[in-house]
Amino acid sequence: MTLATAHNGTFWKHLRTVMLATVLLFISGVLSYISFFTMSSTFWVFIIAYNYVNTFSLMLGSMSIYLVLMIDYHTLRGWQSLDDVMFYIRGACRAVEFIVTLCMCGYIMMTFYMEMTSAAGIVMLAAYTYYCIVQRGGKGWKIWMMRRQASCKVQSLPRATKEDLRNKSDLCPICYQMMESEVRVMHCKHYFHENCLKKWFYIQDKCPLCYAQFQSVAF
């Protein structure tokens, strides 16, 4: 991913990194399959399979992001939806990790219930479940909601017309790129790219130029 954003790697450097990632993806995929479908279902096999699946999901996500960044750099240049696409890829990886973790917690609970019930084991399980489900799941949900709120705020602002943009002929104050399309107007009459504003509202809900508090503008 760093290689894709740095834009200074040689062809062989890219090839070596992609090949290494492909090998890791293939090995983790094969080992996940073997663990789940050919080995007997024991506690430790499940723990190992959990790590293989997480590695597979992580490698798949990293390779997808690498591919998207390379497409943006070599063909699209300044793809407006790049940030959204990367967010959804990362979100999908986190969702897979969360679902696998949920399954593992369920399996561990069942094992504890059927095979042993020491107080220490129950405390350990409760702590692990809290960390995995409440902490990580809660954090993921919070990020998702913040993103959704930022998107709703941007959607509530009016779009600049082509005539507006022609008359204004200005750069976006956030990314310093020309504002030619997908531009929104804040109630303070400042113009920004839709996606730039979305990223900004993710951090704070004030105008990036005059710091006026965000207000939804009636159409």
Ligand SMILES: [Zn+2]
């Ligand atoms: Zn911009």
Ligand SMILES: [Zn+2]
């Ligand atoms: Zn403003």
